[in-house]
Amino acid sequence: MEAVTTILRRELAGYFATPVAYVFIVIYLVMNGVFTFYLGGFFERGLADLEPFFRFHPWLYLFLVPAISMRLWAEERRAGTIELLLTLPVTTGQAVLGKFLAAWLFLGLALLLTVPIWVTVNYLGDPDNGVILAAYAGSWLMAGGMLAIGSCMSAVTRSQVIAFILSVAACFVFLLSGLPMVMNVFSGWAPQFLLDGIASLSFLSHYSDISRGVIDLRDLVYFVLVAGFWLLANVIVLELRKAD
Amino acid sequence: MIEVKSLSRHYGHLKAVDDLSFTVEPGQVLGFLGPNGAGKSTTMKMLTGFLAPTAGSARINGHDVVADSLAARRCLGYLPEGAPSYGEMTVLDFLLFVARARGIPAREVHTACERVVDRLNLAGVRHQVIDTLSKGFRRRVGLAQAIIHDPAVLILDEPTDGLDPNQKHEVRKLIAEMASDKIIVISTHILEEVQALCNRVMIISQGRLLADDTPAGLIARSRYHNAVTLAADDVRRIASVLSELPEVARAEVKEGELTVFPAGAGLFDAVSRSVAEHGWAVSELRYEAGRLDEVFRMITQGESA
Ligand SMILES: Nc1ncnc2c1ncn2[C@@H]1O[C@H](COP(=O)(O)OP(=O)(O)OP(=O)(O)O)[C@@H](O)[C@H]1O
Ligand SMILES: [Mg+2]
Numbered sequence: 017m018e019a020v021t022t023i024l025r026r027e028l029a030g031y032f033a034t035p036v037a038y039v040f041i042v043i044y045l046v047m048n049g050v051f052t053f054y055l056g057g058f059f060e061r062g063l064a065d066l067e068p069f070f071r072f073h074p075w076l077y078l079f080l081v082p083a084i085s086m087r088l089w090a091e092e093r094r095a096g097t098i099e100l101l102l103t104l105p106v107t108t109g110q111a112v113l114g115k116f117l118a119a120w121l122f123l124g125l126a127l128l129l130t131v132p133i134w135v136t137v138n139y140l141g142d143p144d145n146g147v148i149l150a151a152y153a154g155s156w157l158m159a160g161g162m163l164a165i166g167s168c169m170s171a172v173t174r175s176q177v178i179a180f181i182l183s184v185a186a187c188f189v190f191l192l193s194g195l196p197m198v199m200n201v202f203s204g205w206a207p208q209f210l211l212d213g214i215a216s217l218s219f220l221s222h223y224s225d226i227s228r229g230v231i232d233l234r235d236l237v238y239f240v241l242v243a244g245f246w247l248l249a250n251v252i253v254l255e256l257r258k259a260d
Numbered sequence: 261m262i263e264v265k266s267l268s269r270h271y272g273h274l275k276a277v278d279d280l281s282f283t284v285e286p287g288q289v290l291g292f293l294g295p296n297g298a299g300k301s302t303t304m305k306m307l308t309g310f311l312a313p314t315a316g317s318a319r320i321n322g323h324d325v326v327a328d329s330l331a332a333r334r335c336l337g338y339l340p341e342g343a344p345s346y347g348e349m350t351v352l353d354f355l356l357f358v359a360r361a362r363g364i365p366a367r368e369v370h371t372a373c374e375r376v377v378d379r380l381n382l383a384g385v386r387h388q389v390i391d392t393l394s395k396g397f398r399r400r401v402g403l404a405q406a407i408i409h410d411p412a413v414l415i416l417d418e419p420t421d422g423l424d425p426n427q428k429h430e431v432r433k434l435i436a437e438m439a440s441d442k443i444i445v446i447s448t449h450i451l452e453e454v455q456a457l458c459n460r461v462m463i464i465s466q467g468r469l470l471a472d473d474t475p476a477g478l479i480a481r482s483r484y485h486n487a488v489t490l491a492a493d494d495v496r497r498i499a500s501v502l503s504e505l506p507e508v509a510r511a512e513v514k515e516g517e518l519t520v521f522p523a524g525a526g527l528f529d530a531v532s533r534s535v536a537e538h539g540w541a542v543s544e545l546r547y548e549a550g551r552l553d554e555v556f557r558m559i560t561q562g563e564s565a
Binding site: 018019022023025026029030033034095096097099100102103104105106107258259 | 305308309310311330333334336338340341342344345346347348349353357358360361362363389405
């Protein structure tokens with residue numbers, strides 16, 4: 017555990033030692049504002065909730081999370097520091113977890129900085145704060161799931177650009193798998209259990225459950241499993257081809 | 261102790277390391293020599309557990325580098341080729357990170373860092389961002405990182421590459437100081453460094469071990485071992501006279517210098533007596549211990565010049 021925190025601390029400090037953190041946070045907040053107030057019609061709706069804010073998070077994360085995750089391992093490969101890191105007495109699993117947690121905490125921090133919008137909605141009306149809290153949790157969990165995918169993709173290559181593209185593509189598949197347009201491709205010929213399986217893989221369905229305030233243990237387990245699966249894959253990818 | 265048994269690493273058809281076996285004992289400073297692409301770095305990567313061997317095994321202080329990788333890595337300090345480090349960190353932050361990751365107790369982390377900062381003359385750049393350091397300073401940060409936990413086994417891939425002559429001297433002194441109770445494996449292309457530092461040399465080429473000897477033993481393989489070289493105006497005439505001596509096996513003139521090779525002992529005395537007797541105007545007369553670069557070429561290219 018100590019090894020994980022050591023790596024976590026280094027990584028987290030790394031975000032703020034470069035402009036990465038500040039650029040990301042500014043863009044994240046601006047995009048959130050644009051989506052919520054223009055596309056989401058926050059004021060026009062006249063409802064005291066944050067639905068327009070949370071509705072766009074999956075699409076925001078689709079691009080912003082891979083932007084954070086792309087450097088996790090690709091950069092270590094490019095700079096050769098992977099050789100330093102993985103010859104320290106830390107396991108590959110500890111290194112993967114430390115880096116993941118640092119990035120996840122960082123995304124959590126960016127999310128926390130949107131609290132003014134929560135304050136605003138409380139000032140303007142009388143929202144159900146339980147639902148909002150649940151939606152925040154759901155948003156962070158979904159970010160974690162995507163981050164795990166991105167971290168694994170980043171371990172595949174030494175190019176951050178390739179890592180970014182692979183991550184966006186993989187996250188896109190996970191987002192869309194529940195939508196009708198994807199399901200239509202399979203329905204008719206695929207057996208029902210497969211259809212259910214594909215539908216239940218979707219980030220969207222689980223996220224929308226949570227963000228409506230319905231906290232189902234299955235949704236939580238889903239995100240934990242997705243993150244766990246991809247992080248495990250991340251470890252395996254690294255173990256198999258550390259030095260390439 | 262390092263025990264390597266039939267270690268091999270293949271990249272597709274290329275045998276980067278081919279059936280290498282050796283052991284290294286504490287107190288030995290082993291120099292890895294070999295032409296570019298010989299497999300030196302690949303061997304070191306396997307010793308440090310970074311690269312899995314295709315075949316064979318390596319043990320560090322009894323711990324297998326694959327099966328018991330963590331324990332093996334705990335005994336090690338490693339400077340990878342090119343001395344990679346986290347460029348966005350300051351020198352001190354980077355060293356603190358490595359110290360913590362190496363499991364140095366929190367109380368001692370700062371003293372450990374200050375100690376290596378002192379030993380590698382990094383005090384002036386302690387708070388500088390690594391990316392802004394010159395190449396030599398970066399190499400010294402890499403060395404500091406490798407010795408921060410006072411490891412029993414040190415593996416250094418080209419430790420003095422890019423250092424100025426003063427720093428080279430300092431680093432060699434540092435390595436010599438640490439040598440008595442440690443195992444140190446270094447790779448280098450600087451042959452004088454091998455003579456200055458190592459008490460054992462392994463020459464590898466195309467992944468195979470070609471020679472395993474002391475520096476003195478290697479030098480003794482040189483054609484020039486115990487030869488005598490002199491420089492004068494009229495070396496050809498001198499050559500013809502000297503080749504008559506019973507102590508001289510052969511005489512060779514090259515670039516205005518005459519080298520005579522021994523047939524038996526006492527060559528230097530015989531030559532200097534001759535010089536005195538004939539009253540030749542000799543501008544230089546020297547005894548040859550042997551030339552390591554020539555041995556290196558001979559062994560790695562199979563050529564004898
Ligand atoms: N990831 C890799 N994929 C394919 N071939 C590789 C890889 N890494 C190294 N090689 C090859 O393995 C051989 C040995 O390389 P290595 O880096 O061990 O040489 P070296 O002795 O350290 O050389 P140098 O003196 O130039 O540092 C080389 O032919 C190199 O091209
Ligand atoms: Mg090398």
